[in-house]
Amino acid sequence: MKKSNKIYCLLIIISAMFILNSQSYSQPKLTIDVTGGYGAPLGDFTVDVPTDTRVDADLFPYYTKQFWNVGADGKIAFGTQGNWRAVFGLLYNSFTNSTNAIFRADSTGTLVTTSFEPKVNVLSIILGGEYAFLPKGKVNPYVGLNLPINFFSGDFTFGQPVYVKGEIRTAPMDMKSETRIGLTFDAGVNFVVSKQFGINAGMNYSILNLIGKGSDDEEEIGPNEIDLGDAEHTEDGMNFPSKTLTSINGYLGVSFYFGAPKTYAKK
Numbered sequence: 001m002k003k004s005n006k007i008y009c010l011l012i013i014i015s016a017m018f019i020l021n022s023q024s025y026s027q028p029k030l031t032i033d034v035t036g037g038y039g040a041p042l043g044d045f046t047v048d049v050p051t052d053t054r055v056d057a058d059l060f061p062y063y064t065k066q067f068w069n070v071g072a073d074g075k076i077a078f079g080t081q082g083n084w085r086a087v088f089g090l091l092y093n094s095f096t097n098s099t100n101a102i103f104r105a106d107s108t109g110t111l112v113t114t115s116f117e118p119k120v121n122v123l124s125i126i127l128g129g130e131y132a133f134l135p136k137g138k139v140n141p142y143v144g145l146n147l148p149i150n151f152f153s154g155d156f157t158f159g160q161p162v163y164v165k166g167e168i169r170t171a172p173m174d175m176k177s178e179t180r181i182g183l184t185f186d187a188g189v190n191f192v193v194s195k196q197f198g199i200n201a202g203m204n205y206s207i208l209n210l211i212g213k214g215s216d217d218e219e220e221i222g223p224n225e226i227d228l229g230d231a232e233h234t235e236d237g238m239n240f241p242s243k244t245l246t247s248i249n250g251y252l253g254v255s256f257y258f259g260a261p262k263t264y265a266k267k
Helices: 003-020 057-062
Strands: 030-043 066-078 084-096 099-104 111-132 139-146 149-158 162-164 167-169 173-175 178-192 197-211 233-235 238-240 245-258
Touching: 030 084, 030 197, 057 111, 057 149, 057 173, 066 111, 066 245, 084 139, 099 162, 111 178, 178 245
Parallel strands: none
Antiparallel strands: 030 066, 030 245, 066 084, 084 111, 099 111, 111 139, 111 149, 139 178, 149 173, 149 178, 162 167, 178 197, 197 245, 233 238
């Protein structure tokens, strides 16, 4: 695309936003968002499943490749113009993968290739803040910063009985429950449809284990459990570095407005 055409398109977008925001809306005191999203783990949170050697049980939580989430949050506006908002909510993330992997078939070391489905669930309690740029506009961009409390769980499913961590596993193994405090950078746009209803879209980047990294001793892990092991540690004579779990996702949802005056004020 030529430079002149890019500038022309940008002017059209800016003009459209100006027209859409030509009507001023009373800022609601409370906004409730219900959203669904899709994304991918990043960095240390994603490890390729090997194709020429058996998978390492200590890396099971890191073999996921995508995730989806659903959640709801509340935003309480304050300040003279209502630009600042306190944010609270709940978010459920499910990180998954469906692939084939090489395992031991028995204690003799015989190898077998079978299906492997790792799943890591993260339930987040969200607390944070947000700045809305045009709180009385029909198109309202915003940025936010949240400190979620993340509760990890999950399971690991195999296509046939396999020998993992000293036992034949005929059923899924569980992920040991873990708690971490994270950090989320959020940006989006709220589109006002009416005084009670809107559409919300955005993206966020999350650090899932900013605070609370750890690694359990073998005696602290159940016989059918896999731990997260995100702190630097040594296990079975192998050194494992500290891991920072990150992800990125886009989301789309609906907004419900409460506490606004019953009429709009025309400019």
